[in-house]
Amino acid sequence: xxxxxxxxxxxxxxxxxxxxxxxxxxxxxxxxxxxxxxxxxxxxxxxxxxxxxxxxxxxxxxxxxxxxxxxxxxxxxxxxxxxxxxxxxxxxxxxxxxxxxxxxxxxxxxxxxxxxxxxxxxxxxxxxxxxxxxxxxxxxxxxxxxxxxxxxxxxxxxxxxxxxxxxxxxxxxxxxxxxxxxxxxxxxxxxxxxxxxxxxxxxxxxxxxxxxxxxxxxxxxxxxxxxxxxxxxxxxxxxxxxxxxxxxxxxxxxxxxxxxxxxxxxxxxxxxxxxxxxxxxxxxxxxxxxxxxxxxxxxxx
Amino acid sequence: xxxxxxxxxxxxxxxxxxxxxxxxxxxxxxxxxxxxxxxxxxxxxxxxxxxxxxxxxxxxxxxxxxxxxxxxxxxxxxxxxxxxxxxxxxxxxxxxxxxxxxxxxxxxxxxxxxxxxxxxxxxxxxxxxxxxxxxxxxxxxxxxxxxxxxxxxxxxxxxxxxxxxxxxxxxxxxxxxxxxxxxxxxxxxxxxxxxxxxxxxxxxxxxxxxxxxxxxxxxxxxxxxxxxxxxxxxxxxxxxxxxxxxxxxxxxxxxxxxxxxxx
Numbered sequence: 001x002x003x004x005x006x007x008x009x010x011x012x013x014x015x016x017x018x019x020x021x022x023x024x025x026x027x028x029x030x031x032x033x034x035x036x037x038x039x040x041x042x043x044x045x046x047x048x049x050x051x052x053x054x055x056x057x058x059x060x061x062x063x064x065x066x067x068x069x070x071x072x073x074x075x076x077x078x079x080x081x082x083x084x085x086x087x088x089x090x091x092x093x094x095x096x097x098x099x100x101x102x103x104x105x106x107x108x109x110x111x112x113x114x115x116x117x118x119x120x121x122x123x124x125x126x127x128x129x130x131x132x133x134x135x136x137x138x139x140x141x142x143x144x145x146x147x148x149x150x151x152x153x154x155x156x157x158x159x160x161x162x163x164x165x166x167x168x169x170x171x172x173x174x175x176x177x178x179x180x181x182x183x184x185x186x187x188x189x190x191x192x193x194x195x196x197x198x199x200x201x202x203x204x205x206x207x208x209x210x211x212x213x214x215x216x217x218x219x220x221x222x223x224x225x226x227x228x229x230x231x232x233x234x235x236x237x238x239x240x241x242x243x244x245x246x247x248x249x250x251x252x253x254x255x256x257x258x259x260x261x262x263x264x265x266x267x268x269x270x271x272x273x274x275x276x277x278x279x280x281x282x283x284x285x286x287x288x289x290x291x292x293x294x295x296x297x298x299x300x301x
Numbered sequence: 302x303x304x305x306x307x308x309x310x311x312x313x314x315x316x317x318x319x320x321x322x323x324x325x326x327x328x329x330x331x332x333x334x335x336x337x338x339x340x341x342x343x344x345x346x347x348x349x350x351x352x353x354x355x356x357x358x359x360x361x362x363x364x365x366x367x368x369x370x371x372x373x374x375x376x377x378x379x380x381x382x383x384x385x386x387x388x389x390x391x392x393x394x395x396x397x398x399x400x401x402x403x404x405x406x407x408x409x410x411x412x413x414x415x416x417x418x419x420x421x422x423x424x425x426x427x428x429x430x431x432x433x434x435x436x437x438x439x440x441x442x443x444x445x446x447x448x449x450x451x452x453x454x455x456x457x458x459x460x461x462x463x464x465x466x467x468x469x470x471x472x473x474x475x476x477x478x479x480x481x482x483x484x485x486x487x488x489x490x491x492x493x494x495x496x497x498x499x500x501x502x503x504x505x506x507x508x509x510x511x512x513x514x515x516x517x518x519x520x521x522x523x524x525x526x527x528x529x530x531x532x533x534x535x536x537x538x539x540x541x542x543x544x545x546x547x548x549x550x551x552x553x554x555x556x557x558x559x560x561x562x563x564x
Contacts, residue, residue: 109304138534264513
C-alpha cells in the first residue's frame with residue numbers, strides 16, 4: 001500500500017511527492033551532469049590517452065602524460081614541472097598567510113566603526129571582491145611601470161635598474177595575488193570578528209597577557225571558524241590562479257594554472273592537460289581534507 | 302571597542318592597497334598622453350573615443366548579453382532545483398547526492414570547470430554546432446557555475462519561509478500550480494532576485510570560463526582587456542576598465558541595499 005503523508009499541508013503519497021520533486025530538479029541536475037560531472041569524470045580516462053597530430057584524442061592507455069608531468073619529457077628529464085607544482089603550493093600558502101595577517105586589522109577596523117558606517121566600510125571590501133580579476137591585475141602592471149613612483153623610489157635606492165618595470169617578477173606576483181584574494185579572507189573573517197565576545201580579551205589582559213597572548217588565547221579561538229573559511233576561500237582558488245602569474249609573473253614564475261592553460265588552450269593537448277588538471281584537483285582535495293580534519297579538532301576544543 | 306592606532310593604520314593601509322591599482326587606472330584614463338605614462342593634462346577624450354570604437358562596443362554588448370542570458374538560464378534552473386530539493390521528501394541519500402551536485406560548481410576552481418567544459422564541448426560539438434566556441438557555448442559555461450549559487454540562495458530563502466503559509470494555502474484547496482503562482486513564488490521573489498543578482502555579478506566577474514569558451518566574434522570586455530594587457534595597454538582600455546569598475550560599484554551597492562530591505 002502506498003504511504004500517504006501530509007506534506008506542507010498537502011495530502012499525498014510519498015511516491016507522488018518524490019516524483020514531482022524529481023521532475024523539478026531534473027533539468028538542473030541533467031545540466032550539471034552534462035557540463036560538469038561527466039566531463040570532470042572524463043578527465044580521468046582522458047589523462048591516460050594520447051594526443052594525435054591534429055590535437056585530436058587517441059584513446060589508448062599510456063602513463064606517458066604522468067611521466068611527462070614528473071619531468072620525463074621528450075627532451076630528457078627536467079625539474080620544471082615539479083618546481084611549478086611546489087611553487088604553486090608555496091605561492092598559495094604565502095598569499096593565504098599574508099592575507100590573514102592583513103585581514104585581521106581590517107576586520108577589527110570594520111567592527112570598531114559605528115554600526116551605521118559599518119556597512120559602508122564593508123562595501124569597501126566587497127567592491128574589490130566583485131571587480132573583475134583581469135582589471136585588478138593589469139592595474140598592477142600600471143602601478144609597477146618604470147615611470148610610476150614605486151619603480152622610481154626603488155631605482156633611487158639602487159635596488160633596481162633605473163627605467164626598469166617591477167614586473168614580471170615574483171614580487172609582482174605576490175602583490176597581485178594578495179590584492180586578488182585579500183577580500184576573500186576579510187569577508188568570512190569579519191563575520192567571526194563581528195560576533196566576538198570582547199570580555200574574553202579583557203580576561204586575558206587581566207591575567208597580564210601581552211598582545212601575543214591576547215591574540216592566541218582571546219582572539220584566535222573565537223575567530224577560528226571565520227579564519228578557516230577564509231583560508232579555504234583563499235588557498236584553493238589561489239592554487240588554480242593563472243591570470244596573475246600570467247600578467248605579472250612571466251615565464252620564470254609559472255604556476256600549475258599557467259601550465260593547464262597553455263596545454264589546453266595553446267598546445268591543444270587535452271590528455272596532458274587532463275593529467276595536469278587532475279593533479280590540481282588532487283591538491284584541492286588534500287587541502288579540503290586537511291581543513292576537515294582540522295575543523296573537527298576545532299569543534300572538540 | 303577601542304583600536305590600537307597601529308591596527309587602524311594597517312587596516313587603512315590594506316584598504317588603500319586594495320584601491321591603489323584601480324585609482325591609478327582611473328587617473329590614467331584622463332591622461333592626454335597616448336603613449337607612455339607621462340602626465341599630459343586632463344582630458345575626456347578617451348571616453349569619447351570609446352563610443353566610436355566598434356570593437357569595444359561589441360565587447361560591451363557581448364558582456365551584457367552573456368550575463369543576461371546565462372543569468373536567465375541559471376535562475377530558472379536554480380529555482381527549480383531549490384524548489385524540488387527543499388520542498389520534497391527525498392530520502393537522506395537522495396538529498397545528500399543533490400546537495401553535493403549543487404555545491405560542486407561552487408567549490409570547483411574555475412580553471413578546472415573551464416577544462417571540463419572544453420572537454421564536454423569538444424565532444425558535443427561533433428553532434429551540435431551550438432557548442433562551437435562562441436556566445437551560446439559561453440552562456441552554457443556561465444550558467445553552469447551560476448546555477449549552484451542561485452539554488453543555494455533560493456534554498457536559504459525557502460528555509461526561512463514559515464510552513465504555516467503553505468499549509469494555509471493547501472487547506473483552502475489551492476492546487477499545486479495555484480499555490481506556486483499565488484503563494485510560494487511571490488514569497489520567494491526576493492530570494493530569486495537576490496540569486497539572479499548574484500549570478501549576474503558572477504558572470505561579469507568571470508574571465509577564465511569566457512577565455513576558454515569564446516570564439517573570435519564573441520569577445521567580452523574582460524577578454525579584450527586581457528588581450529591588450531599582453532599586447533600593450535591604451536588609454537581607452539583604462540577608460541573602459543574604469544567604467545566597468547563603476548558599474549560593479551553600482552551593482553554591489555544596489556545589491557546590498559536590496560538584500561537589506563528584503564531581509
